Amino acid sequence: MDFDLTVTAALFVLINAAGIGGMVASGMMATDTVLMMVAPSMIVFGLVMLGIGLKYGEYRATN
Known part of the structure; x- marks a missing residue:
């Protein structure tokens, strides 16, 4: 399942x-x-956790 913006x-x-x-x-x-x-x-908590998760995913994808 691809997590695009809509999903x-x-x-x-x-x-x-x-x-x-x-x-x-x-x-x-x-x-x-x-x-x-x-x-x-x-x-607000959900948005903060989503932002942290996105940044961690970017970090994992590049390293």
Whole structure:
């Protein structure tokens, strides 16, 4: 499976939607708290990890 921009973006959205949906459905926190605090932090963390993973993949491919 080739991870081009479309596949990567779709998987990123799917994973975050599953995590956010699970938090909302579990009832552990109020929905507005999940959407205003948890969701943005999950998205930022995911983008940071994606960036680190891309740079590590570039490093591995060249060495």
